Amino acid sequence: MRRFTDVLVSAAGLIALWALLVELADLPPYMLPSPWRVARVFWTDHATLWLNAGMTIWESLAGFALGSAAGISAGIALMTSSLARRWLGPFLVLSQSVPTFALAPLIVLWLGFGPESKIVVAAIGIYFVVASNFYDGLRRADPGLLDMARVMGASRSTELWRIRIPAALPALGSGLKVAAAYAPIAAAVGEWAGASKGLGYLMLYANARLKIDLMFAALLTLAVFGLVFHALVGWAARRLTSWAPEARQDP
Amino acid sequence: MRDLARGPGLRLRGDLTLPEGRPLFRSLDFRAEPGVWTCLLGASGVGKSTLLRLLGGLEVAGTFRGEASAADGAPISGRAAWMAQSDLLAPWLPVRENVAFGARLRREKPDWARVDSLLAEVGLKDWAGARPSALSGGMRQRVALARTLMEDRPIALMDEAFSALDAGTRARMQELAFDLLQGRTVILATHDPGEAARLASRAYVLVPDPAGARLAEPHRFRTPPLRDPASPDALAAQAALLAELRKPPVGEAPEGRAP
Structure with a gap:
């Protein structure tokens, strides 16, 4: 509850600062619209925002599921097979040195303007x-726990399922939390590369027509969704690994 | 007492060379008597844990040439239980599941009646559903003891199993473990001469040496364990073991000489 009020207070502070800046610098609405103008767009264009947000949310969730499944499989493959460590390991790192922004147009070219290409971009991003x-x-x-398991007669596969995977759940939880915050951004990047629907598409559309207030509204919607998704995944991870001491207090 | 098969005598012979080429021990011949506690003392890093790991069939740093064997000719593997300084409880499992962990790891069906009776024996009947993090250090080590007993193995390898406990808890744990592990071959690595003086039927000191650690002559006790710490036999043993441990390592200047 206290964290919730903290979020409200910092959000209110940010909005006040924003309003003050617009007021004092006397900025025209096409440079930086005031908070009130953006709030009005939320009301007048709520149907457009909802429609496009729905698309981006679907792409983010599907991309999150696909990327997480790929990430979990890759983690297990790296753990269990030295061949995977030798061949897949360098590829994993290499794939990260290519920015999502550069890959997105290619993936849109290959998979089309529909949501599939954005799902793949989000999955690659996370x-x-x-x-x-x-x-x-x-x-x-814990190497001591693994030693004890060896003396007890555990096989490699029970060692993986009964010790390594449960022990790795808190780490997996923090990975998924970061992924949840990043998936909507990656989906929007995918939309920039070519789409006919979604918050990323709406941002480009509004920007091109100097409807900066609508662009801000789309941006805020994306940010709020990212935050909520991040918080939900964090909450679920904490609940599932309540035994882990470090799972209690981090942002 | 339990009607258990007596644990076999154990022997470890051989040389161990560390990765950097230094011998950890050379022509070592360690024997544990069947069905009793053998304590292994020595400074940190002298190779007590390594010796236990070799007996337990675990990986060690370096190359080992030699063999670990049981006097009855059967392999040690599958007949030993392991207890370490830290309790090694899985933090994600409740106490009851931790006691049954060995069966789970071997994909066997745990004998829950036995789990519960062992938990009662170590005085933790009411904590069966608790997570390890809710327990004190002494309680956690008692869960570890229940898990060791659950394994029901004739051999117990204990690496500093009581070292992390406070003095009072440690004394109670020693008594409980001694009582519940009757008839098994127990090897306890420890750096506490007092612990060896209470529990051991035979106590060895592993003496460091640049040419490879060696075993000092074992201390022979006049009375059987478990000894009263204030008994003359225990006090004499404690003093003798401490004297052996205090000797400066070979090759180092004896105490008292001016630099």
């Missing part, structure tokens, strides 16, 4: 953070 966090957690399972 799978690495999921894979690397999860793999780290799998590797860092």
Whole structure:
């Protein structure tokens, strides 16, 4: 509850600062619209915003699911197979040195203007953070516990399922939290590369017509969705790994 | 007492060379008597844990040439239980599941009646559903003991199993473990001469040496364990073991000489 009021207070402060800046610098609405103008757009254009937000939300959620599944599989593959560590490991890192922004137009070219290409862009944008966090957690399972399991007669696969994976869940949770915040951004980037619907598309559309207030409204919608998704995933991760001491207090 | 098969005698012979080429021990011949506690003392880093790991069939740093064997000829693997300084409880599992962890790891069906009776024996009947983080250090080590007993193995390898506990808790844990592990071959690595003086039927000191650590002559006790810490036998043993541990390492200047 206290965190909720903290968020409200900092949001109110930011809006006040924004209003003050517009007022004092006497900025025209096509440079920086005042908070009131943006609020009015939320009211007048709520149907447009909803329609486009729905698309981006769907792309983000599907991209999150796909990217997380890929990241989890990659983490397990890296843990269990030395061949995967040798061949997949460098590829994972390499794929991260290519920015999502550069890949998005290519993926839109290959998969089309529909939501599929954005889902793939979002998945590519997040799978690495999921894979690397999860793999780290799998590797860092308590060596003493693994020794004891060996003496008890555990096989490699029960060691993985009964010790390494449960021990890695908190790390996986923090990876998924970061992924949840980033998935909507990646989906919007995908939309910039070519789309006919979605918040990213709406931003470009509004920008081109100097409807900066609508662009701001779309941007805020995207940001709020990202925050809410991040908070929900964080909450679920904390609930599922309540035994982990570090899961309690982080932003 | 339990009607258990007596644990076998154990022997570890061989050389271990560390990765940097230095020998950790050379022509070592360690023996544990069947069905009793053997304590292994020595400074930190002298190789006590390594010796236990070799007996337990675990990986060690360096190359080992030699063999770990049981006097009855059967392999040690599958007949030993492991207890370490930290309790090694899985933090995500409740106490009851932790006690049954060995069966789970072998994909066997846990004997829940036995789990509950062992938890009662270590005095944690009411904590079966609690997470390890809700327990004190002493309670957690008692869960670890219940898990070791659940394994029902004739051999117990204990690496500083009681070292992390406060003095009072440690004394109670030693008594409980001694009582519940009757008839098993127990090897306890420890740096506490007092612990060895209470529990051991035989106590060895592993003496550091640049040419490879070696075992000092074992201390022979006159009375059987578990000894009263104030008994003359325990006090004499404690003093003798401490004297052995205090000797300066070979190759180092003896105390008292001016630089």
